[in-house]
Amino acid sequence: MNILNIDSSDLARRMRAQALQMVHRAKASHIGSALSICDIVAVLYAKTLKLDPRDPTAPGRDRFILSKGHACVAVYAALAETGFFPREDLLNYGQDHSVLMNHISHKVAGVEFSTGSLGHGLPFGTGKSLAAKRLKQDWRTVVLLSDGELGEGSNWEAMMFAAHHELDNLVAIVDYNKLQSLTTVDKTLRVEPLADKARAFGWAVREVDGHDHAALQSLLSQVPWETGKPSFLIAHTTKGKGVGFMENSVEWHYKSPSADQLALALGELNHA
Amino acid sequence: MRNAFIEELVTLARQHPQIALIVGDLGYSVIEPFADEFPDRFINAGVAEQNMTGLAAGMASEGYHVFTYSIANFPTFRCAEQIRNDVAYHKLPVTVVSVGGGLAYGALGYSHHAVQDYALMRTLPNMLIAAPGDPMEVRACMRYLVEHPGPSYLRLGKAGEPNFHDAPPEIAPGRWLRIRDGKEKFVLLSTGACLQIAMEWSMTTEHANRAVYSVPLWSMADKAAQAENLRAREHVITIEDHLHDGGFGSWLLEAKALYQEHDCIVHSVALTPEVCGTVGSQSTLNKLGGL
Numbered sequence: 001m002n003i004l005n006i007d008s009s010d011l012a013r014r015m016r017a018q019a020l021q022m023v024h025r026a027k028a029s030h031i032g033s034a035l036s037i038c039d040i041v042a043v044l045y046a047k048t049l050k051l052d053p054r055d056p057t058a059p060g061r062d063r064f065i066l067s068k069g070h071a072c073v074a075v076y077a078a079l080a081e082t083g084f085f086p087r088e089d090l091l092n093y094g095q096d097h098s099v100l101m102n103h104i105s106h107k108v109a110g111v112e113f114s115t116g117s118l119g120h121g122l123p124f125g126t127g128k129s130l131a132a133k134r135l136k137q138d139w140r141t142v143v144l145l146s147d148g149e150l151g152e153g154s155n156w157e158a159m160m161f162a163a164h165h166e167l168d169n170l171v172a173i174v175d176y177n178k179l180q181s182l183t184t185v186d187k188t189l190r191v192e193p194l195a196d197k198a199r200a201f202g203w204a205v206r207e208v209d210g211h212d213h214a215a216l217q218s219l220l221s222q223v224p225w226e227t228g229k230p231s232f233l234i235a236h237t238t239k240g241k242g243v244g245f246m247e248n249s250v251e252w253h254y255k256s257p258s259a260d261q262l263a264l265a266l267g268e269l270n271h272a
Numbered sequence: 273m274r275n276a277f278i279e280e281l282v283t284l285a286r287q288h289p290q291i292a293l294i295v296g297d298l299g300y301s302v303i304e305p306f307a308d309e310f311p312d313r314f315i316n317a318g319v320a321e322q323n324m325t326g327l328a329a330g331m332a333s334e335g336y337h338v339f340t341y342s343i344a345n346f347p348t349f350r351c352a353e354q355i356r357n358d359v360a361y362h363k364l365p366v367t368v369v370s371v372g373g374g375l376a377y378g379a380l381g382y383s384h385h386a387v388q389d390y391a392l393m394r395t396l397p398n399m400l401i402a403a404p405g406d407p408m409e410v411r412a413c414m415r416y417l418v419e420h421p422g423p424s425y426l427r428l429g430k431a432g433e434p435n436f437h438d439a440p441p442e443i444a445p446g447r448w449l450r451i452r453d454g455k456e457k458f459v460l461l462s463t464g465a466c467l468q469i470a471m472e473w474s475m476t477t478e479h480a481n482r483a484v485y486s487v488p489l490w491s492m493a494d495k496a497a498q499a500e501n502l503r504a505r506e507h508v509i510t511i512e513d514h515l516h517d518g519g520f521g522s523w524l525l526e527a528k529a530l531y532q533e534h535d536c537i538v539h540s541v542a543l544t545p546e547v548c549g550t551v552g553s554q555s556t557l558n559k560l561g562g563l
Binding site: 106112113114115116117119120122123124125126127128129130131132134135153154157158160161164 | 312313315317318320322323325326327328329330331332333334335336353354357358361362
């Protein structure tokens with residue numbers, strides 16, 4: 001049970017604003033990737049994950065793993081906005097000696113696992129799910145991956161394993177914004193037909209608009225969708241979502257907004 | 273060593289319910305006693321070492337001490353980044369076990385020659401290398417690793433290695449373990465299964481009267497303490513079935529250079545690259561490589 005049960009749309013808006021400011025201050029990258037997942041992460045933290053910000057390591061919590069660690073500002077913002085640590089700590093993002101490094105860090109309260117190299121989150125999460133099964137625990141593991149990340153073979157090893165061991169306490173969400181580092185996923189290393197692939201690997205598969213909070217909440221609160229099968233949610237998203245000039249643009253995988261661009265972006269969020 | 277490993281693991285698992293074993297589809301006629309007695313703590317991950325290691329880290333983060341088991345380079349280089357990021361960086365209790373360290377799989381070829389594994393493991397902060405010299409040291413290492421859970425690498429030979437101890441010895445990271453008495457200022461110092469070679473050398477005229485020591489546990493963190501060991505010696509010959517580059521002898525030479533112990537001469541005997549790609553028995557290849 002999520003003890004917060006707060007307005008996920010409001011949380012997502014606050015997360016986007018924090019993420020933009022963090023990336024601007026630190027002159028960091030990956031804002032497009034972070035904006036892409038804000039709605040998914042907001043629904044998880046506001047509605048569907050079993051968690052308690054006052055007790056980040058409570059044994060019965062759900063485990064959330066951000067495998068696309070470069071989008072960490074979205075999760076740092078969610079954690080700060082839900083009370084895992086003070087909002088002021090976000091000012092340290094990317095600064096010397098800060099625990100808030102530019103790829104997600106387990107040294108931050110509420111973060112289970114550090115990533116940054118792609119293809120690590122799902123095998124690790126699979127291990128957590130297997131442990132939960134063997135220890136007869138009822139918490140779940142949710143892993144959020146990028147679409148380009150699916151090029152890493154380790155994900156497909158984990159998918160075979162999780163299905164073979166019937167880990168229906170494991171949820172993989174793919175942030176399917178269809179853009180990766182240099183161009184589209186389709187032009188780089190095609191993942192389609194993704195739903196068929198996941199189904200063929202033995203997972204229960206659903207597709208959703210990754211910015212539709214009600215649909216996300218509905219699906220994520222009903223896992224497992226099929227007993228004995230891990231759940232694979234393909235979330236169709238827009239890279240840079242919420243800031244018009246950043247949407248669907250490869251350059252915002254890298255660029256950091258200037259002061260003027262930040263003001264423009266925050267203005268757009270406030271009038272959304 | 274394989275048999276000592278599985279016997280000890282079964283014994284330890286009876287006392288420690290957190291011990292689990294994940295194999296990478298290898299271990300036929302070795303791992304069955306564990307799999308039979310602890311089916312809920314045994315997993316065959318299949319031929320998928322990256323997942324095996326990530327999986328082990330995930331289980332370890334939930335309280336297990338996981339032993340991953342495979343041969344030669346499969347549990348190490350194939351999943352090196354999972355060991356680096358998931359296990360070592362997170363300081364999780366995962367022991368990576370490789371059977372066939374050095375050239376034990378002689379004729380199986382370069383893919384099966386583990387002659388760069390120390391180089392990989394000793395550059396990882398938090399990682400402890402366990403390279404026992406005989407089956408008794410295997411047991412001692414395993415007891416130590418279970419009592420001090422953390423990221424570790426257990427390098428085993430294969431089977432049939434002689435014992436040089438009557439019982440599992442007392443060991444500690446970086447500590448030299450005396451195997452044969454001799455002149456304390458002139459030492460043969462080995463790590464791993466080539467302790468047997470060090471003992472054979474100590475019987476030769478050239479190396480007669482040298483004391484023989486084994487170093488079954490060592491790591492980046494233990495390098496500084498080697499200055500003290502070197503201070504009492506005049507000439508130390510290190511022996512290892514690993515390439516010179518990044519190996520045990522290099523570790524000791526770095527310690528000597530970094531901590532200014534210039535009075536003791538350290539001579540490193542390790543494998544030359546000629547062994548890479550050459551087919552032959554373990555003893556043939558070891559001789560070709562300079563051991």
